[in-house]
Amino acid sequence: MLVLSRHKDETIMIGDNIEITVVDIKGDQVRLGIVAPRDVAVHRKEVYESIQAENISAARNKSVDLSKLGGMLQHKKKKDNSTPHP
């Protein structure tokens, strides 16, 4: 891994069109500003990983009766409608 030191308001460039600027530093938290082309997705890594992990566990359903699930939702809907919301 390439490691660079940067001060506040300094920028690094990745290729010709991705810029990452250190916007603010507070304690152990760094705020970064990112300029990237529209087709480059920028995400927090933990969000990306949590969706990945969720997909993998969602794929483990063996056999599920969809009409049973539908029935559970309808039941919930009826219940929700009969309970006044605050």
Add this chain to the structure above:
Amino acid sequence: MKIKTTRFGEIDVEESKLFTFPEGILGFPDIHRYAILDGPDNSPFKWMQSVEEPSLAFVICDPNIFKPDYQVQVSPYDQGFVQLDKLSDGVVAVIMRIPEEHWKMTANLLGPLLFNPDKRIAKQIVLVDERYSTKYPVFPGGASQGTASAPANDNKEGKK
């Protein structure tokens, strides 16, 4: 088109029900084609069955059925990726996790699926929205281990 599945045996699927995910979905980048199989009795739940991998299938659902205020902010890039001229022509579904105890089912509201029914291209999009989590409990208290009194709060980070 005939496809092989471990759950349903060999099934015949209309072309109109086949969707291509050019990037796959997260965790399954090499699986690109899925068939959408409707449930019985107009169930809002459907199967999303891999064409390439017989054992891979997800339960998906229209999120508005259980979360009417759910909103997906689609970036212009994602809209272009699935070749949607008008966002209103797109269809959003979410992947469900269905444990043995069905009432503990959760919905992945952070990584919804965006479909272009016309071009039959789809993409899992990653939301930047702290209101939503990957484990939204459909039934209040359903996701947490047996605490029936837990509120249906889908912001597990609890920020702000």
